[in-house]
């Protein structure tokens with residue numbers, strides 16, 4: 001079903017000239033060191049950061065680095081920092097085991113990953129990394145549970161060719177891809193569509209309900225029939241719009257990427273100190289931290305604690321944000337503390353509820369999120385499962401084969417000193433959206449449900465020696481149809497009501513992964529610094545300018561700046 005949302009004007013049009021004409025000169029310098037070239041905007045006097053998860057910590061950290069003179073207060077409602085990044089050591093008779101209750105591995109190769117790597121380097125955490133090679137079985141061997149068995153997702157050309165003919169999950173893929181170019185293009189007035197409908201329309205239902213729904217369980221724990229194709233599959237959505245078909249677009253070797261991605265990649269590559277780390281990730285699939293993912297948030301906390309300009313307030317939930325437009329210096333108040341700027345990294349609806357009534361929007365209020373139950377299990381016997389990443393379950397699997405509505409199972413790698421089998425069972429997500437978390441089974445029952453699933457799917461009868469169960473409430477925001485447009489409305493409302501003094505960042509807006517959160521924190525802080533303290537954090541969503549990345553390859557002769565462009569850049573520099 002196509003959405004009937006009204007079309008709204010989009011941002012700037014695609015830029016066709018090479019990079020140097022459009023990237024601000026500061027991107028050519030070694031950033032981020034300290035934002036000394038333009039100085040801290042005069043109105044940036046003191047900042048409240050709401051939320052002590054990875055986005056809030058990153059926002060406070062970037063601010064403390066880029067504007068070291070600005071006092072920062074970080075508010076966290078609970079008694080711990082780090083949010084969903086949570087590493088637990090659980091003791092058992094004879095030892096202890098490390099469990100992750102939220103994100104655990106981070107993708108090695110993406111623009112957003114470069115920002116995290118840059119942060120890791122600055123925090124001097126490089127030697128804490130475990131880099132997983134693309135060819136490692138834990139990266140290569142991914143399974144989908146379908147037709148009562150684990151089916152390997154192919155990762156090579158021969159594997160794919162063979163799989164297309166024999167693997168039941170891949171049924172329909174070959175037919176879908178071969179005939180995709182013949183499928184009718186979406187109507188011009190369509191501005192969004194669900195991922196499920198988009199894939200079914202371009203390929204077929206089988207691909208949507210099996211292969212694609214499993215992948216989206218692993219990322220969003222969400223329902224492909226509600227998630228937005230435009231927000232989540234922007235490249236494919238765009239190719240259909242431009243070429244009438246995704247395959248036609250791919251065959252035309254379309255190399256366009258969002259401008260912001262291209263500029264960010266370029267910026268990160270310019271930092272010489274990043275070269276080794278970026279190179280080390282070239283053949284990697286994911287990376288983890290030897291002592292768990294909390295290593296990252298702990299390092300940020302330590303750094304912040306050492307800054308005399310940062311105050312961290314635990315157990316201090318923010319209920320109301322008051323805006324007094326008559327106070328041009330410190331217009332924002334939280335209880336009896338005043339700030340010039342506030343950045344909220346809290347879940348969208350929570351942010352919305354603390355804004356003054358007139359600034360609240362249904363678009364922010366109504367963002368939904370899924371709850372994911374994570375059950376970690378540790379068994380004494382090694383090799384209870386095949387070597388691999390784990391398996392995902394598609395939405396097509398009937399209830400009898402997946403009675404507890406498990407989304408996927410991770411075959412965790414063992415930390416140093418551990419010997420046995422470590423598994424993580426993820427349950428719930430959109431499948432449990434009709435149940436309030438207060439009505440969920442208790443932790444013992446959830447653990448038994450996880451074990452029951454492993455018995456059914458993998459034949460594991462052994463009793464685990466250690467286990468841990470976490471109910472992650474509202475942990476993955478869902479980008480439902482129209483998400484991009486809704487966020488444009490939120491941007492306009494924040495801009496109109498607070499003139500860029502209140503900004504947002506975090507998984508509610510433009511990417512739910514750890515890398516996305518760090519990237520959004522950085523972009524918002526830098527946005528304030530670059531725009532005289534006026535930025536909402538949602539500007540990226542207002543832009544629809546994609547650029548051909550081959551034009552950004554500065555090793556190519558044709559991309560070198562012309563004399564005219566060099567003159568233009570020099571002029572820009574001297575003007576600053």
Ligand SMILES: C=Cc1c2[nH]c(c1C)Cc1[nH]c(c(CCC(=O)O)c1C)Cc1[nH]c(c(C)c1CCC(=O)O)Cc1[nH]c(c(C)c1C=C)C2
Nearest residue numbers: 102103105107217218219221372407408409410426512513
């Ligand atoms: C709490 C459970 C989570 C589930 N998804 C996410 C979390 C935190 C968020 C997420 N997961 C992945 C991505 C995309 C890549 C990225 O940005 O890092 C995001 C945003 C992919 C992913 N899913 C699982 C793992 C181990 C990874 C990362 C590594 C990889 O792709 O190679 C496993 C997994 N996550 C969830 C489920 C149900 C699941 C099942 C096996 C939900």
